[in-house]
Amino acid sequence: MAVQQRATLQDVARLAGVSPKTVSRVFNQRERVAAETVERVMMAAKRLRFRPNFLARGLRRGEGTNTIGLMIGELSNPFYYKVATGIEQELAAHGYGFIVATTDDTPEGEERVADALLAQRIGALIIIPVSDDQSYLEGERQLGTPVISVDRPARNLVADSVVLDNRAGVMDATRRLLARGHRRIAYLCNPASIYSQAERIAGYRLAMAEAGISETGPWERLEDDRALAPERIAHELLSSDEAPTALICGNNRMTIGALRAMRTLADETTALVGFDDFDTADVIGVTVISYDPFELGRRTAQVALERMREPTGFTQQLTLPTWVIERGTGERPPKGTA
Numbered sequence: 058m059a060v061q062q063r064a065t066l067q068d069v070a071r072l073a074g075v076s077p078k079t080v081s082r083v084f085n086q087r088e089r090v091a092a093e094t095v096e097r098v099m100m101a102a103k104r105l106r107f108r109p110n111f112l113a114r115g116l117r118r119g120e121g122t123n124t125i126g127l128m129i130g131e132l133s134n135p136f137y138y139k140v141a142t143g144i145e146q147e148l149a150a151h152g153y154g155f156i157v158a159t160t161d162d163t164p165e166g167e168e169r170v171a172d173a174l175l176a177q178r179i180g181a182l183i184i185i186p187v188s189d190d191q192s193y194l195e196g197e198r199q200l201g202t203p204v205i206s207v208d209r210p211a212r213n214l215v216a217d218s219v220v221l222d223n224r225a226g227v228m229d230a231t232r233r234l235l236a237r238g239h240r241r242i243a244y245l246c247n248p249a250s251i252y253s254q255a256e257r258i259a260g261y262r263l264a265m266a267e268a269g270i271s272e273t274g275p276w277e278r279l280e281d282d283r284a285l286a287p288e289r290i291a292h293e294l295l296s297s298d299e300a301p302t303a304l305i306c307g308n309n310r311m312t313i314g315a316l317r318a319m320r321t322l323a324d325e326t327t328a329l330v331g332f333d334d335f336d337t338a339d340v341i342g343v344t345v346i347s348y349d350p351f352e353l354g355r356r357t358a359q360v361a362l363e364r365m366r367e368p369t370g371f372t373q374q375l376t377l378p379t380w381v382i383e384r385g386t387g388e389r390p391p392k393g394t395a
Contacts, residue, residue: 064105073101124154125361126174127183130162135309135335136350137185140207143354144183151362153180162248162283164188175202181361186211187251203364207357209252210374217364219357219375223253223332226346226379227260230305230330233381235268238391239303239328242276245290245315246307249279254307257332261305276301287314288321295322302327302391309333312343330387344387348379 070077075094082090083098090098101107125148129137145155158174160166167187171194174182181203184191191206192213198204204211210218227244234242244261246254258279265273278290287310294301295318304327306312312331319327331338334347356375364370381387 064102064107066107068105069098069101069107072105073098123152124156124177124179125181125183125358126156126158126177126179128158128160128167128170128174129185130187131159132157136333139350140185140354140357143351144358145354146351147355147358148362153362160185160187162187168193181205181365183207183357183361184211185209191216201368203361203368205357205361205364207353215372217360217372217374219353219360219377221253221348221353222376222379223256224260224263226348226381227257227305227332228264229379229381230344230346230387231261231264232267233383233387234303234305234328234330235264237328237388238394240268240270240391241299241301242303242305243278243294243301244273244276244305244307245278245287245294245311247278247280247282247285247287247290247311249307250281254279257307275299287311288317289314291315291318292321295319295324295327300327303387303389304329306331309335312338312345316341316343326389326392328387328389328391330381334382339384342385344384345382346379347382348377353377 066077066080070080073080075098079090079094080098083095087095127141127144129141132138141157148155156174156177156179158170160170164187171182171184175197179202182194183205184207186206186209190213191211194204194211194214198215204214204216206216206218208220210220231242242265244258246257248254249258262273265271278294280290290311291304291314304315306315306329309331312329312333313335315329319329330344330346332346334345338345356377360373360375
């Protein structure tokens, strides 16, 4: 099948009976063109299936485009796609496009994907940081491309950020378990070295210290090995001689892994609280530390749009709330006390 050539601006002008300059104004400064002329040009453009090349226009002017780039870990994680949905909906409401690229949650992937997105002259870059250093983006920021981090603040980079109140959420969950009589409360996470986990671990330790339990090392499983299955981490801990009576899982994957381990062990007594809500958690009665991922994305998009309008303003960090949803697993008493 022969491929047709794309219509040009000149083709639209001829069909509409106007000058190419008028067609350009319709797509760039529509308010300066008579409504009748706008309608005629748009009808001609539709018939010819003409689409203006905004990227080329931006490159000619040395500007970015009206497209925002988002770097996330991987599409299979419900957290990422829910945040992305919130960002996309807010940007669409303001006439901005959206490109999503995945980093595979690796520092090497992060920088590689950032370079690829920035090469497309995006109007702003939203990033969920993975590496310990985002200073490689400072030069681009100084050239006028806003960089906004979500979930974790960027490091060694002047950038706005939108994060969760991770510490307060885990402190609340830990205090609830303590109030029910638990003392052997474990915290499990993989990865452990990222900002959000550091805050959650700090909340767990602070709440335990309040109860006079300063040595939490035996109950902590803090891993940074993507190849290590969450189910294995939980299974080994629950099978130990001094197994905990309660688990706090640092993310949705660890929670699901712990549930699988508990099923394998026929364990229906260990209390469990997971950070991140997930599909079916309400159906199977899993207590979680929750938040609104769509709102996290929406507020991040708002910050990006504000930064594009005011590139020289002071940077900000927004912290959104978390809360505990009690559904059953987190309300179990310590083994032997029921």
